[in-house]
Amino acid sequence: xxxxxxxxxxxxxxxxxxxxxxxxxxxxxxSELGYSSPKARKTGTTIAGIVFKDGVILGADxxxxxxxxxxxxxxxxxxxxxxxxxxxxxxxAADAEVTTxxxxxxxxxxxxxxxxxxxxxxxxxxxxxxxxxYQGHIGSSLIVGGVDVxxxxxxxxxxxxxxxxxxxxxxxxxxxxxxxxxxxxxxxxMELEDAKQLVRDAIVAGIFCDLGSGSNVDLxxxxxxxxxxxxxxxxxxxxxxxxxxxxxxPGTTAVLTKTVTPLPLDIVDESVQLMDTQ
Amino acid sequence: xxxxxxxxxxxxxxxxxxxxxxVTGLGTQIGAYGVQDTLRSGFSSVKNELLPSHAxxxxxxxxxxxxxxxxxxxxxxxxxxxxxxxxxMEYRAARQIQRLPFLQSSHLxxxxxxxxxxxxxxxxxxxxxxxxxxxGEPHIMVEYKLxxx
Numbered sequence: 001x002x003x004x005x006x007x008x009x010x011x012x013x014x015x016x017x018x019x020x021x022x023x024x025x026x027x028x029x030x031s032e033l034g035y036s037s038p039k040a041r042k043t044g045t046t047i048a049g050i051v052f053k054d055g056v057i058l059g060a061d062x063x064x065x066x067x068x069x070x071x072x073x074x075x076x077x078x079x080x081x082x083x084x085x086x087x088x089x090x091x092x093a094a095d096a097e098v099t100t101x102x103x104x105x106x107x108x109x110x111x112x113x114x115x116x117x118x119x120x121x122x123x124x125x126x127x128x129x130x131x132x133x134y135q136g137h138i139g140s141s142l143i144v145g146g147v148d149v150x151x152x153x154x155x156x157x158x159x160x161x162x163x164x165x166x167x168x169x170x171x172x173x174x175x176x177x178x179x180x181x182x183x184x185x186x187x188x189x190m191e192l193e194d195a196k197q198l199v200r201d202a203i204v205a206g207i208f209c210d211l212g213s214g215s216n217v218d219l220x221x222x223x224x225x226x227x228x229x230x231x232x233x234x235x236x237x238x239x240x241x242x243x244x245x246x247x248x249x250p251g252t253t254a255v256l257t258k259t260v261t262p263l264p265l266d267i268v269d270e271s272v273q274l275m276d277t278q
Numbered sequence: 279x280x281x282x283x284x285x286x287x288x289x290x291x292x293x294x295x296x297x298x299x300x301v302t303g304l305g306t307q308i309g310a311y312g313v314q315d316t317l318r319s320g321f322s323s324v325k326n327e328l329l330p331s332h333a334x335x336x337x338x339x340x341x342x343x344x345x346x347x348x349x350x351x352x353x354x355x356x357x358x359x360x361x362x363x364x365x366x367m368e369y370r371a372a373r374q375i376q377r378l379p380f381l382q383s384s385h386l387x388x389x390x391x392x393x394x395x396x397x398x399x400x401x402x403x404x405x406x407x408x409x410x411x412x413x414g415e416p417h418i419m420v421e422y423k424l425x426x427x
Contacts, residue, residue, distance in 0.1 A: 009419075010379050011414075013400075135333065
C-alpha cells in the first residue's frame with residue numbers, strides 16, 4: 001500500500017520519507033485542537049572537555065530530560081568510539097546514541113583496513129560529513145576527544161556539521177555556566193589532579209545553574225597509557241540528611257474537653273458453639 | 279564538463295539542486311497517451327508532484343549520484359580521462375551480477391568496488407530491504423526491468 005509510488009523499482013535502505021506528508025497534516029490537525037505532538041527526548045546536558053599535560057579529560061552530567069520531566073537520572077553520555085577515543089553526546093538522545101555507535105563501527109572498519117590505530121581527526125571528519133549531509137535534522141552535538149599517535153586532540157562538532165578544535169570545550173544547555181569556569185581557571189599543560197578538579201567544577205556549575213542538567217558527574221581520562229572511566233566521580237546533588245526528629249511527643253497537645261457517646265446495641269440472636277479443645 | 283568540486287557545497291541545498299541530476303522521480307508514472315496512470319500508481323495531486331514533503335527528500339534521492347559525479351570528476355582531473363572510464367566500465371559489469379528484480383540480491387561485487395563494504399551508514403541500519411514486509415509484484419518488476427512496460 002505504501003509503495004505504490006514506486007512499484008517497479010527495487011526498494012533501497014536508509015531513510016524513508018513516505019509518511020512525512022501525512023505527519024505534517026496530523027500535526028496541523030493536532031495544533032488546531034490545541035494539543036502538541038510528542039517531542040523527541042533530549043539530553044539537556046552539560047558536557048565538557050579539556051586538554052591537559054598528559055592527554056584529554058572529558059566530563060558530563062547524567063540527566064536526560066523529556067521536556068520538563070527527568071526521564072533518566074543516571075544515563076551515560078560519554079560513549080566509546082575506539083580504545084583511545086571517547087565522545088560526549090548532547091542534543092537529541094537517540095540521535096547522539098546512534099551517531100556515536102555508527103562512528104565507532106566505521107572507525108573500527110577503517111582501522112582494520114588501514115592497519116593503523118585510529119586518529120581523532122578521522123572520527124571528526126566522518127562525523128561532520130555525515131551531519132552536514134543531513135542538514136542538522138540529526139540533532140546531536142558532540143565533543144570528541146582522544147590521544148593518538150600525533151598527540152592529544154579535542155574537537156566539538158555541531159548538529160549542522162561545523163566543528164572547532166580548541167584546548168577546552170563545552171556543549172549542551174549547560175554550556176554557558178561550564179565555559180565560564182573554564183575561561184576563569186584554565187591554563188595550558190595542567191596537572192592531572194588540577195585538571196580533574198577543573199572539569200568537575202565546570203560540570204557542577206552546569207548542574208546547579210541549568211535546569212536541564214543534574215545528578216552525577218562522570219569523568220573520562222584518556223592518556224597515552226590508557227583510559228580511566230570514572231562513573232559517578234562526584235554526586236553533588238544528593239538529598240541532605242535530616243538533622244533531628246521532627247515528630248511531636250505524645251502528650252504535647254493539652255486535652256480541653258472530652259465527650260463520650262454510648263451506642264445502644266440490642267441483642268438479636270444468641271447461639272453457642274462448643275469448641276473441641278482436645 | 280562541469281566541475282563539481284567542493285567549492286560549490288558552501289552555498290547549500292539550492293546549488294545542489296541546480297547542478298545535480300534532474301529528478302523526474304517526484305512525479306507519477308506516465309501511462310498511455312502521456313497522461314498519469316491512475317490504475318497503477320493511484321490518484322495524483324499537483325502539490326505532491328511539485329514540492330518534496332521533507333527538506334531532505336530531494337537531496338537524499340540524489341546523494342549517491344552526486345557523490346559519484348564529484349568523485350569521478352576529481353579522478354579525471356588528477357589521473358586523466360581513462361580512470362573514470364575504466365571504473366565506470368567495472369561498475370557496469372558488476373551491476374549486472376544480480377538476481378531477478380523482485381528477489382533480494384547482495385550486490386557484493388558492486389559494494390566492494392564502491393567501497394561500501396568498509397563503511398556503515400543509515401542505508402545499512404534503517405529500512406533493510408531484506409527485512410521488508412512487502413515484496414514487489416514479480417511480473418511488473420520484470421517487465422519494467424526489461425523495458426516492456
